[in-house]
Amino acid sequence: MCYLKFFIFALILVSILRKCKSIDDYSDDVLGLIAFKAEIIDPLSHLSSWNQDDISPCSWKFITCNPATGRVTELALVGLSLSGKVGRGLEKVQNLQVLNLAHNNLAGKLNPELSLLSNLKKLNLSHNDLSGGIPPSLISSGSIKFLDLSKNSLSGPVPEETFLSCSSLRVLSLSGNNFQGPIPNSLSQCAILNHLNLSKNRFSGTPSFGTGLWLLARIRTLDLSHNALSGSLPNGVSGLPYLKELFLQGNHFSGALPFDIGLCSHLVKLDLSNNLFTESLPVSFSGLSSLSYLNLANNVLTGDFPEWVGKLNRLEYLDISGNGLTGILPTSIGNLGSLSYVSLSGNSLSGKIPESLIYSSNLSVVRLRGNKFNGSIPEGLFELGLTQIDLSRNQLNGSIPPGSSRLFETLESMDLSANGLTGDIPAEIGLFSKLRYLNLSWNNFETRMPLQLGYFENLTVLDLRNGAFHGSIPGDICNSGSFEILQLDGNSLTDSIPEDIGKCSSLYLLTMSHNDLRGFIPRSMSLLKKLKILKLDDNELSGEIPQELGELENLLAVNISYNRLQGRLPSGGIFPSLQQSSLEGNLGICSPFLKGPCKMNVPKPLVLDPYSYGNQMGDHEGGSISSKRSKHHKFLSVSAIIAILAAVLISVGVLVISLLNISARRRTQFVSNALESCSSSSRSTRRLSVGKLVWFDSKIAPGWVVNPESLLNKAADIGKGVFGTVYKASLGEEGRYLAIKSLVVSNTVHHPEDFDREVRVLGKARHPNLVSVKGYYWTPELQLLVTEYVPNGSLQDKLQESSTSGPLLSWSKRFKILVGTAKGLAHLHHSFRPPIVHYNIKPSNILLDDEFNPKVSDFGLTRIVAKLDKKVMSNRFQSALGYVAPELACQSLRVNEKCDVYGFGVLILELVTGRRPIEYGDDNVLILNEEVKVMLEEGNVLDCVDQNMGEFPEEEVLPVLKLALVCTSQIPSSRPSMAEVIQILHVIKTPLPRRMEAY
Known part of the structure; x- marks a missing residue:
């Protein structure tokens, strides 16, 4: 009986001890998470349920516990706008297996104590602002299977010892950081690594493929894109039997492509674009039967376009643009029934565009720009559901095929420029409701300008330059109101510019030069508030330029040369500063940049000279009087001419003297204002308090600082910029100078504290390739910036x-x-x-x-x-x-x-x-x-x-x-x-x- 009581007592005691230990474990999790929260800024109070008085954290939001042990196993705080840093509190949460803090604003360095979490299997800190390097202990702990540190500000080289103990690592992403130096050879120790992403960093050198990366036998995705890697790719990639995706684009790899890359039968995506690969495409590529994505664009590949391309029957995306391929496009390309995107631009392919291309019924994008294709456009191509078609810069001829109803619903961009196309523009083109870009320039259509332009609902770019179009510009051209770029140069367009041009409210580029347009420039152009570039040169436009065009604040470039325009320029905007090349060749535009006549459209006087009709007077006396009047009139005309010339000369003289006076006054004001706060003691205390002179450079002579008059009196104007005038001033020592910039916008900074704070930041920007800021002078009316003078x-x-x-x-x-x-x-x-x-x-x-x-x-x-x-x-x-x-x-x-x-x-x-x-x-x-x-x-x-x-x-x-x-x-x-x-x-x-x- 005593033994039985003792046994029951022991069981109760063990139970109590276990419960106490469990409570201690719960307390560790609570304390660790509360300590972690203390270093986190939670602006939206997502962590408000985390209460330090709770015994267990398992009821808290974003926490997952093991139901058997009650210990925290997962912490997922994804996209909660958290900031601060990852502190040491998580060391207490020893059973943590998953830590996901992605898509926040966390900063600071990676906490090396995270390696103490011996059970941690998945760590995701991507899309934050973490800095510094990777603690080697983080991976060498041996338990992590998934590590994602992408899209941070991590930097520095990755040490070799980082991957010496990575036997459990399966997924590693360091993408989108600032890592530099070579890729560690120790990566080959990660024997079961499935996915490796080192893209968008600054890794350099020639990776050890043969003794490193090609040894990752279990790798499925290998992404080294957008780095500064160089060298050649050796054979050996066939030793990666599970490889499905290989991304090496955006580096400096060179030499021939590995021959055995075509033996990776499971390869689905291959991107080697934007490198310096040379020679021809290996025949072994024909064995990539699973390939759906192939991008070899912008290399230096040569040779004929391969016939075996038709064997890649799962291919959906094909881009070999920007290389040096020659030969014809084989008919076997029509075997690619799944193909949706094809770009072969920028090669030297010739011959006709194969009719078989239309058998790729899923085609969405076709880009064959900049080759030597000839013949006509296959009609069946315009019966597919294309969204983009670019056949520009070839040698195509014939007419544009009519589009099908399927094309009407899908086409967004069409570029047929720089060919030899002829004939009418199909009426169906006006039914392309989604078309946003249309370029038919540099062809030989020899037809009237398309009348269906007003039907386009979404067209933003229309380029019909040098297309041999004639006739007038359709009056409803701007009915859709979506045009941003309209270029009609180099045609034979006649009549006037439509008044409705003002309805093209989105236009920022309008060019109609080298036509035969007549009449006035419409005043409605002043409604084009977004317009940046306007070219109307080489036409027959007449009259005065509407003054309202000077109200176009965004206008940056105008050319109205070689028309029949006259009169004054608009007083606002860019017009007063237009140079001779933009104005010459007109009847008489009034501009200080033109030397020719200035013809004003002044209304004729109502009172006529009665003696100008002397031939109507019958008697001799009348004739005599008429003769006298005529002589007197001629005399007055000469005197009038002299008076006009004198007035012009006087006006010019007054203008020059005024400009000189203004310049002198500005210079005097510059010197007097700059000295206002630091000259003789005779100035009042109130004036001395207005100016503030600050120097960041202790090497400047103290005597000069006290009395800058000797410097400023010798200042020379050496240039003008957007922000103000720059002066060169002597420092008072042999051969030493400073530059002083008088800021042109002097009334925008009203508080010296704001000005001081911003300039001091610039003063700290000291670098051999930056002009150093030496100091500044501030008054409410004048701000001067003093910098070093660069002599060359x-x-x-x-x-x-x-x-x-x-x-x-x-x-x-x-x-x-x-x-x-x-x-x-x-x-x-x-x-x-x-x-x-x-x-x-x-x-x-x-x-x-x-x-x-x-x-x-x-x-x-x-x-x-x-x-x-x-x-x-x-x-x-x-x-x-x-x-x-x-x-x-x-x-x-x-x-x-x-x-x-x-x-x-x-x-x-x-x-x-x-x-x-x-x-x-x-x-x-x-x-x-x-x-x-x-x-x-x-x-x-x-x-x-x-x-x-x-x-x-x-x-x-x-x-x-x-x-x-x-x-x-x-x-x-x-x-x-x-x-x-x-x-x-x-x-x-x-x-x-x-x-x-x-x-």
Whole structure:
């Protein structure tokens, strides 16, 4: 009996102890999660149910517990707008198996203590703002199967020891960070890795495929795209029997494609685009029977287009554009019954477009631009449900086939430009209700302008330039109101411009030059509030230019030369500053830039000279009087002419003197205002308190700071910009100068604290490739910015000198300027939070020292002048025309770093080609990046290189041009960061043998 009582007591005691231990375990989970919450900012109170007084956290939101043990096994806080950092509290939650904090705003470094969670199998911290490197212990703990750190700000090299113990890892994604250096060879230790994504980083060098990546026998997805990797791909990929997706696009891989890649029979997606692969396509590709996606675009592949393409019967997406393929397009392409997208643009394919292509009944996109196809367009092609068709820049002839009802419902874009098409435009074209882009330019239709243009409901771009169209412009052309670009240049259009042109309220580009248009410029054009470019040159337009056009605030470029226009220009907008080339060849436009006559349409006086009809008087006396009057009239006419000339000369003299007086007064006011707060003690205390003079550079002589009069009295005007006038001033020492910018918008910053805060940020931007800010002077009426003086002028000056038989700007100097400019911009973007965005990258803002080292100037001025008025904003766009990123110029004024990347890309193009980003030809507007892109597709891009540069290495210039086109991508997210640009430039400059040695 005693033994029985003792046994029952023992059971009760054990039960109590277990319960106490369980409570302690619960307490660890509660304490750990509460500590974790304490370092998290939860603006929407998603974690309000987390109460530290609870015994167990299993009832809390976003928590999953093991029902048997009551311990927390999963924490999922996805997309809750959380910020803060991942603290050490989670160390207590020892049974945690899944931690998912994706799509938040968490910052700070990766917590190495996460490796102490011995049961953690899945860790997802993607889409946050984490920084620093990867703690090697995080993966070497040995339990993690799934690790996703993509879309953060992680950086630095990935150490080799990171993957020495990764035997359990199955999924790894480091995509969208800033990792650099080589890909660790230790990745081959991850024997059961299924998915590896290292894309969109800055990894460089030649990966060890043969001894590393090709050894991942279980790999299914391998993504190394959009890095700076180089070298060739060795054979051995066939050793990956489970490989389904291989993405290597956007690197610098070169050489021939691996022969055995065609032996990966399970491969579904293969993207090797935007590299430097050469030679012909391996025949083994015909064995990729499971392949549905093949992208080999923008390489240097050669040889005939393969006949075996018809064997890839599961292919849905085919892009081999931008290569050097020759031969004909085989009829076997019609065997691809699943094909929905085909792009073969930018090759040298010839022959006819095969009729068999119509058997690919699922086709949605057909792009054959820039080849040598001839013959007529297969009629059956226009019976498919296409959304895009681009057959431009070929040698096609015949007429445009009529479209089917299926095509009416689907077609969104059609480009048939630069062929030899003839005949009428099919009436059915007006039924394309979804059509947004239509380009029929540079053909030989010899027909009337299509009358069905008014039927288009969604058409935004219509290009009919040089299409041999005649007749009048349809009056209902703007019925849809959706046009953004309308180009009718180089035809034989007659009659007047329709008054209803004002209904095209979305237009920002309108060109009608080189036609036979007559009559007046419609006043309704003043309703085109979004219009940026207007070209009406080489017509027969007459009368005066409507004054209302001066109210178009967005108008950046106008050409009305070689018409019959006369009279005064509109007083507002861009018109007062139009140059001679935009106005010449008219009857008499009044402009200070024209030397010809100025004819005003002044109404004739009502009182006529009665003596002008002397021949009606019958007697001799009357005739005598008439003769006298006639002589007197002639005398008065001469005197009137003299008086008019004198008046003109006096007016010009008064105007010149007034301008000189204004300039002198501005200069005097500049000096007096600048000295207002720091000159003699005779000034009143109230005036001394108005001005504020601050210096960031302690090396400036104290005597000069106390009395800047000696400096400012000798200041010389050296240039004007969008933000103000720049003066060169002596520092008082032999050969030392400063630059002083008087900001043009002087009434937008009313508080010295705001001005001081913003300028001090700029003062901290010290870098060899940035113009350093030395200090500032502030009053409510005047703000001066003092910077270092750069002696060798701007890049714009040097480009102009080089183009006018001046000293050669060699390739080495140009490349040096590119690298230095990139480094300066990268410092602004990556060393400050928030980043400093320049916003106005162009050659005139790149200054050069005596060694041709570039220094970026005028950075951060948008921070100082935060409330720009419309005039200044319009002037900035006008001065940077061609450099403005499309998302900035056409949509909103939101500033981000990718705007600078776009401007830098245009800067590359201008440096390499020696041409302006936008040029106005006889027949059209030439946009430099579009021209270079076309020439790259056609394989003759080196023809656009500036001849004044002298000899240049093709192996450097070609990838630099490709980099420029990537930087000027229309999609901001597709542009690289400036840090990535620097890495790419270094890879381009490094000689190939040294690259191989380095890696």
